Amino acid sequence: MIDVTLESVSKRFARGGDTAAVDDVDITIAAGEFFTLLGPSGCGKTTTLRMVAGFYFPTSGRIRFGAEDVTRRPPNKRDTGMVFQNYALFPHMSVAQNVAYGLKIRKVNRAESRRRVEEALAEVHLGGYGERRIDELSGGQQQRVALARALVIRPRTLLLDEPLSNLDAKLREETRTEIRRIQQEAGTTAIYVTHDQAEAMAMSDRIAVMQSGRVQQIGAPQEIYHQPANAFVARFIGRSNVLDLPVVDATERSVTVRLPGGGEVAVGAPAGHGRKAGENALVSVRPEHIALTATTDPGALPGRITEVEFTGMATNLVVDVAGESVQVAAVDVPAGIAVGDQVGLRPNRERMWVVRP
Numbered sequence: 001m002i003d004v005t006l007e008s009v010s011k012r013f014a015r016g017g018d019t020a021a022v023d024d025v026d027i028t029i030a031a032g033e034f035f036t037l038l039g040p041s042g043c044g045k046t047t048t049l050r051m052v053a054g055f056y057f058p059t060s061g062r063i064r065f066g067a068e069d070v071t072r073r074p075p076n077k078r079d080t081g082m083v084f085q086n087y088a089l090f091p092h093m094s095v096a097q098n099v100a101y102g103l104k105i106r107k108v109n110r111a112e113s114r115r116r117v118e119e120a121l122a123e124v125h126l127g128g129y130g131e132r133r134i135d136e137l138s139g140g141q142q143q144r145v146a147l148a149r150a151l152v153i154r155p156r157t158l159l160l161d162e163p164l165s166n167l168d169a170k171l172r173e174e175t176r177t178e179i180r181r182i183q184q185e186a187g188t189t190a191i192y193v194t195h196d197q198a199e200a201m202a203m204s205d206r207i208a209v210m211q212s213g214r215v216q217q218i219g220a221p222q223e224i225y226h227q228p229a230n231a232f233v234a235r236f237i238g239r240s241n242v243l244d245l246p247v248v249d250a251t252e253r254s255v256t257v258r259l260p261g262g263g264e265v266a267v268g269a270p271a272g273h274g275r276k277a278g279e280n281a282l283v284s285v286r287p288e289h290i291a292l293t294a295t296t297d298p299g300a301l302p303g304r305i306t307e308v309e310f311t312g313m314a315t316n317l318v319v320d321v322a323g324e325s326v327q328v329a330a331v332d333v334p335a336g337i338a339v340g341d342q343v344g345l346r347p348n349r350e351r352m353w354v355v356r357p
């Protein structure tokens with residue numbers, strides 16, 4: 001178990017033009033933590049992970065495992081276990097031979113190797129599968145073999161790059177719970193790459209949200225969900241309304257804004273938000289934090305429904321409020337609700353949050 005530190009890490013590729021794939025990234029991952037790099041395609045998360053693994057060296061900056069500087073150390077000298085999207089198993093070898101591979105390279109004796117392979121297979125719930133061929137296994141089972149192969153060497157860090165991408169939706173959910181359980185039991189520091197925000201939320205102790213090579217926010221899932229740092233994070237994590245509203249008054253940790261259709265509300269803001277009366281502020285509020293009421297409700301914002309979509313768990317509505325399209329997700333809606341209906345909206349002020357542009 002070891003902490004991993006990235007200090008001002010940047011990566012420019014020779015054929016990458018002027019833009020850095022990873023741009024001045026600072027991250028400290030605690031020993032035993034499950035840490036996720038999350039962001040849209042091309043944001044630099046795989047490049048960041050590959051620098052931790054040693055497949056790429058940074059153009060500038062430092063990477064440390066504990067106190068050791070590993071910035072320019074080759075991958076096989078870092079003690080990391082890797083799990084990839086495509087499993088990267090050896091198809092002509094048995095399950096046990098695949099798992100034993102790293103031990104063979106490390107010249108672990110045969111009896112010890114057999115014992116550790118059995119232990120690793122039991123840990124991923126594949127006890128008794130040692131003699132099977134890889135192509136006799138399902139995708140989910142293959143991914144668990146890959147996990148056992150990574151863990152059997154008792155790595156200091158476990159690095160996972162979109163390991164669930166090739167699995168169907170239900171298996172993804174089962175396997176993500178498994179990976180989390182196995183990581184906790186092994187106590188290994190894990191760095192996980194995904195573009196799937198639900199997966200990141202469900203698995204991680206902390207998440208770094210990345211865009212265009214830069215870290216936009218680092219925090220626990222709840223923090224990133226309820227207090228997004230900027231409009232990008234608010235929209236990328238779940239769905240969010242980001243409303244541009246006039247500021248009436250502001251203090252250190254709160255901004256009072258005028259709502260579309262009337263009314264003023266004081267909402268939470270990060271320290272150093274810098275908003276002042278007379279300017280505008282961006283305010284994030286999630287669709288599930290807006291309640292649907294009647295137009296006769298005195299404190300409610302009056303609006304007109306422009307879209308209705310039933311998804312089973314909730315009904316997603318788009319409501320026009322004084323020219324702003326507001327998304328609402330309601331668990332329970334009146335029967336027969338339809339486009340054109342007049343409704344009242346009550347955003348939960350406790351859940352509104354000022355974000356940076």
Ligand SMILES: Nc1ncnc2c1ncn2[C@@H]1O[C@H](COP(=O)(O)OP(=O)(O)OP(=O)(O)O)[C@@H](O)[C@H]1O
Nearest residue numbers: 013015016021040041042043044045046047048195
């Ligand atoms: N070997 C390379 N040579 C040149 N450019 C590269 C190389 N690898 C990645 N890039 C560029 O660096 C940027 C970041 O890529 P990276 O693969 O890290 O993103 P990502 O967030 O992991 O995306 P994805 O989810 O699609 O894998 C992209 O603009 C990509 O085109």
